[in-house]
Amino acid sequence: RGVEQEFLDWLMPRLPADARLEIGPGDDAAVLRPPAGRRTVVTVDMLTEGVDFRLGAGCDPCQVGHKALAVGLSDLAAMAARPEAAVVAVCLPRRGGGTIARGIADGISGLAAAHGVALAGGDTNAWDGPVVVSVTVLGSVEPGAAWRRDGARPGDRILATGRFGGSILGRHLAVRPRCAEAAWIARQVPVHAAIDVSDGLSLDLARLMTASGTGALIDLDRVPVHPDAERLAREDGTAPLDHALADGEDFELLLTLAPDAADRLLAADRPFATL
Numbered sequence: 001r002g003v004e005q006e007f008l009d010w011l012m013p014r015l016p017a018d019a020r021l022e023i024g025p026g027d028d029a030a031v032l033r034p035p036a037g038r039r040t041v042v043t044v045d046m047l048t049e050g051v052d053f054r055l056g057a058g059c060d061p062c063q064v065g066h067k068a069l070a071v072g073l074s075d076l077a078a079m080a081a082r083p084e085a086a087v088v089a090v091c092l093p094r095r096g097g098g099t100i101a102r103g104i105a106d107g108i109s110g111l112a113a114a115h116g117v118a119l120a121g122g123d124t125n126a127w128d129g130p131v132v133v134s135v136t137v138l139g140s141v142e143p144g145a146a147w148r149r150d151g152a153r154p155g156d157r158i159l160a161t162g163r164f165g166g167s168i169l170g171r172h173l174a175v176r177p178r179c180a181e182a183a184w185i186a187r188q189v190p191v192h193a194a195i196d197v198s199d200g201l202s203l204d205l206a207r208l209m210t211a212s213g214t215g216a217l218i219d220l221d222r223v224p225v226h227p228d229a230e231r232l233a234r235e236d237g238t239a240p241l242d243h244a245l246a247d248g249e250d251f252e253l254l255l256t257l258a259p260d261a262a263d264r265l266l267a268a269d270r271p272f273a274t275l
Helices: 004-016 062-078 095-114 179-188 199-213 227-236 241-245 259-267
Strands: 022-023 041-049 083-094 117-126 134-142 157-160 193-196 253-257
Touching: 004 095, 004 117, 022 083, 041 062, 062 134, 062 157, 062 179, 062 193, 062 227, 083 179, 095 117, 157 259, 179 253, 179 259, 193 199, 199 241, 199 253, 227 241, 253 259
Parallel strands: 083 117
Antiparallel strands: 041 134, 083 134, 157 253, 193 253
8 A cells, every 4th residue: 555545544543523514525526515695715725845844843743734734824814704614635754754744644634623624535646756735725714805915005004913934943834824813803894905925015015015015114113023033033033024025934914904994902911012
C-alpha cells in the first residue's frame, strides 16, 4: 500500500460526522446541505514547502495544517461569512509522507473544530517534490450581507482588528482568523469595505482603496505596531513602523466605516485601532 492509502486508513475513522454533510468523506464527492436562505462563499489557498513554510526547527506539520486552513478562514472573515466546510488536497513526499500527513491533519482538525468547520473530503498524492497543501473553504452569508473590497466611501474611518509587523517570528504560522470578530462587528454596525491583511498593511490597504476607487490618508503615529515588529527591529535595524507596514502575514482585518459606526466599535471593549 502507498503512503496515500495508509494515510486515508488512518484519517477516515477520525473525521467527525456533521449534519451539514449529506454525504461525507469516503465517496467520490461530498454532498453538502447549504444553510437555508444563505449564499455560499468559496475561497481556496495553496501552501508550498520552501515558499510558504519550511518544515524543521520552528515549523512542524501540525502548524502547517493549522495555517493552511486558517488563511482561508481569514478570507471568509474579510467577507463576514460564517465558516461551513473545507476540502483539503495534500501532495506528500514518498519518504516520510505519512508522518507529515498525520501532523497536517491534526492541525487542520483542531482549527476546524474550533470554528465549526465540517471536513468534507479531499485528495492526497505522493511525489518526489515538496509538501503542498491546498484547502478550499466554504462559508455562508445572508443575501447581500457579504463585505467587499469596493465599498469604501470618502469620509470613512479605517479600523484594524489588531496590530501589525514581525509575524515571521511565529505568528505567520499561528494564524488567528478573525471570524468571531467579523461576526460580532457585522451584528453591530454596517461595514462599507473590508480586506484581510496577508501581503502587508500598506499593500492591502492600497488594494482596498483601488477597488473602491478612492484613496486613504493614515496617521503613521496611530498605526498599531505589534511587539514582534519592535523585537524584529532590534535584530535587523529596520524601523518597527516599516515592519508594521510591509511585513505581511498578520491576517488582521482592515475595515472602512462611517465615523459614527467607527466610534461605536472603538467604544467597545475590543482591541480595535483606527488608522
